[in-house]
Amino acid sequence: MSLQNPPVNSLSLEFLTDICISVEKLEMDKTCRGLIITSSLPKVFSAGLDIMEMYGKSPERCGEFWRAVQEMWLKLYGSNMVTIAAINGSSPAGGCLMSMTCDYRIMADNPRYSIGLNETQLGIVAPFWFKDTMTNTVGHRTTELSLQLGQMYNPAEALKIGLVDQLVPEDQVSHYSHTNHDQVTTPDRSKSMMRKPTIDKLTSKREADIQNFVSFITKDSIQKSIGMYLEMLKKRKR
Numbered sequence: 057m058s059l060q061n062p063p064v065n066s067l068s069l070e071f072l073t074d075i076c077i078s079v080e081k082l083e084m085d086k087t088c089r090g091l092i093i094t095s096s097l098p099k100v101f102s103a104g105l106d107i108m109e110m111y112g113k114s115p116e117r118c119g120e121f122w123r124a125v126q127e128m129w130l131k132l133y134g135s136n137m138v139t140i141a142a143i144n145g146s147s148p149a150g151g152c153l154m155s156m157t158c159d160y161r162i163m164a165d166n167p168r169y170s171i172g173l174n175e176t177q178l179g180i181v182a183p184f185w186f187k188d189t190m191t192n193t194v195g196h197r198t199t200e201l202s203l204q205l206g207q208m209y210n211p212a213e214a215l216k217i218g219l220v221d222q223l224v225p226e227d228q229v230s231h232y233s234h235t236n237h238d239q240v241t242t243p244d245r246s247k248s249m250m251r252k253p254t255i256d257k258l259t260s261k262r263e264a265d266i267q268n269f270v271s272f273i274t275k276d277s278i279q280k281s282i283g284m285y286l287e288m289l290k291k292r293k294r
């Protein structure tokens with residue numbers, strides 16, 4: 057599955073819906089045992105959630121958006137396929153979350169790329185299931201430090217903390233993700249045994265999580281920080 061939503065593969069409601077439909081189709085295809093997620097765009101795996109979906113939108117629309125974010129996570133984290141993230145560019149926040157849902161992460165060894173949960177930098181708190189996914193990937197202490205600082209990691213740092221499993225030359229990410237994943241076997245009951253408690257936690261709190269998100273994101277103070285962050289993103293470009 058090659059992500060293609062220019063300019064930066066931000067996860068809008070529409071794009072998330074497309075991703076969910078694609079994963080569902082593959083999941084039902086009995087001939088398909090594995091899924092490699094990568095990006096068709098240069099330099100960016102995914103810029104994470106589309107910030108425009110969280111800025112100036114109605115509570116109803118925000119709720120619909122958040123349900124789609126949850127659905128993407130539930131489908132990928134609970135997938136019965138072998139899943140590999142071929143991270144061929146930067147992958148902040150929701151992009152990092154998406155790659156952490158996979159069984160194995162291969163990243164391009166380019167120091168200009170970064171990956172991590174940077175929500176703190178936007179003035180928001182990472183939702184509990186983002187935190188749980190990271191804890192399951194890199195452990196409690198690293199997650200605590202990482203979330204408090206909104207830390208982004210270059211590929212070497214990401215490998216060191218176990219946020220990615222393998223670094224490969226940039227032009228070989230696709231090759232390695234198709235051929236070099238002996239460490240990942242066909243998902244059996246171990247995968248669901250390891251992930252089920254985390255999945256059940258969100259499933260049982262899904263509606264409350266949507267309500268929390270909507271009331272948090274529509275607050276004036278949060279809207280103001282998101283607006284400032286958007287300005288910063290645009291200025292940084294000039």
Ligand SMILES: CC/C=C\C/C=C\C/C=C\CC/C=C/CC(=O)SCCNC(=O)CCNC(=O)[C@H](O)C(C)(C)COP(=O)(O)OP(=O)(O)OC[C@H]1O[C@@H](n2cnc3c(N)ncnc32)[C@H](O)[C@@H]1OP(=O)(O)O
Nearest residue numbers: 066103104105106107108146148149150180268269272289
């Ligand atoms: C108390 C708590 C109670 C309850 C808690 C409940 C809920 C918690 C609340 C909220 C949780 C919300 C979770 C959010 C997770 C996210 O994923 S937020 C998104 C975070 N993403 C980012 O910060 C990424 C920002 N982007 C970048 O760093 C760079 O763009 C990137 C490195 C990806 C690529 O760089 P480059 O190739 O140089 O591209 P540009 O920076 O020039 O960008 C091109 C244009 O794209 C626009 N853009 C970039 N990222 C986004 C995005 N995520 N969404 C929308 N638009 C984006 C950028 O502004 C440029 O636009 P322009 O061309 O200027 O119009």
